[in-house]
Amino acid sequence: MWTLDSRWFDVAAFSTLWAVLTVVFGRFEQHKPAWRRLAKFAALLTLLLVLIETAGRLWAYVSLGVLLTAGGWVHFAVLSKRGINGWTGEPREKFEALLRDVEAQGDLRSLLTFARNLLPGRSTNGRL
Numbered sequence: 001m002w003t004l005d006s007r008w009f010d011v012a013a014f015s016t017l018w019a020v021l022t023v024v025f026g027r028f029e030q031h032k033p034a035w036r037r038l039a040k041f042a043a044l045l046t047l048l049l050v051l052i053e054t055a056g057r058l059w060a061y062v063s064l065g066v067l068l069t070a071g072g073w074v075h076f077a078v079l080s081k082r083g084i085n086g087w088t089g090e091p092r093e094k095f096e097a098l099l100r101d102v103e104a105q106g107d108l109r110s111l112l113t114f115a116r117n118l119l120p121g122r123s124t125n126g127r128l
Helices: 007-028 034-054 057-081 092-105 107-117
Strands: none
Touching: 007 034, 007 057, 034 057, 057 107, 092 107
16 A cells, blocks of 8 residues: 555655756756756656665655755855846846856856855855
């Protein structure tokens, strides 16, 4: 019968969360190829299932919460500091300029620059 202590429940819960977040924030991923978006889903689902098996369900869901918090930080703190709406990605010109900068610098370096520029007393000076 139905039980919540099943890997299928974890797959269904994660897939439902992914579908909802894709509907809400999918416009931020439109510039990426479909294979990369599908690979991201598969990698995160695999990571979640491995964490459930090794560290336990609680730690796996805590890790998922940390990733969601980081995504929220990017969408709302980083984008709003640059004058971009975190829900809509508008004005589109600013968002596309930011994407070009991230593409030029790389994802990890851009993320570290975002974090450094959010510290009090720091300004972006027209850069990431």
